[in-house]
Amino acid sequence: MQALDENILEKCRSAKRVVAITGAGISAESGIPTFRGKNGYWKSYRAEDLANFESFQKNPILVWEWYQMRMEICRKAEPNPGHLAIAKMESLYPEFHLITQNVDNLHPRAGSKNITELHGNIFTTRCTKCTYNSTLGSDSFPLPPICPNCNSILRPNILWFGESYDIKVLDDCIQKLRSADLLLIIGTSGQVTVPVYLAEEAIQSGAYSIEINLDRSTLSKKVNVHLQGSASEVLQLLMVK
Ligand code: OAD
Secondary structure: OOOOOHHHHHHHHHOOEEEEEEOOHHHHOOOOOOOOOOOOHHHHOOHHHHOOHHHHHHOHHHHHHHHHHHHHHHHHOOOOHHHHHHHHHHHHOOEEEEEEOOOOOHHHHHOOOOEEEOOEEEEEEEEOOOOOEEEOOOOOOOOOOEOOOOOOEEEEEEOOOOOOOOHHHHHHHHHHHHHOOEEEEEOOOOOOHHHHHHHHHHHHOOOEEEEEEOOOOOOOOOOOEEEEOOHHHHHHHHOOO
């Protein structure tokens, strides 16, 4: 990766309200598979068998086993310099918010506090019937886990295909994106409609937009700058405050 253009660095230096949107690419360097890459989850598993509520109702144990396998990978992984750079940005900018599509918990473990986990968190669970929700510890549990309040089955607290985003959460993100002066889009293929829509909100509202990705994505043409490189390497170069 070459040194960055001074104009890009100046945009980072002068920014006051920053939003970062991250995807699976930022955690790839921590050893967590992406979804659509060479060894991505959707290359070896069918989303329709594992990541929707109908499949869960048909075979909750199968779905839970898949999430337990992924939880194990996430638990063993460590935040990388990319996650740490994002966490540090909270103290560098007057306003900084992170919107992540990742459920792996690596951003919170790196220290990010101003964070929206758009697709949930793999270490949390909620009841399929009542409002019970909880965080899963590292102890193993019998499958499927049962709600202590109402005895219904607990499900992973993850947004599955066909499910709606929480409108209040989206509205909050949109407010932040509309007032952002710098948008960082990191390690996402831009194949999921809502995160792309969110990024476009900031771009259309005039934020200077920087994409960091090893490859081009559906957003590459829409941003001010596409920086081709690994998330951890490029993010460290952007820490110019
Ligand atoms: P994808 O697997 O679709 O895309 C990962 C992106 O990261 C690709 O564009 C890669 O080029 C890029 N990438 C890989 N390694 C990188 C690195 N070291 N540095 C920078 N970029 C790198 O993952 P997402 O876009 O995050 O949703 O997928 C979005 C959603 O689709 C996921 O949250 C998940 C999935 O279905 C749900 O499960 C609800």
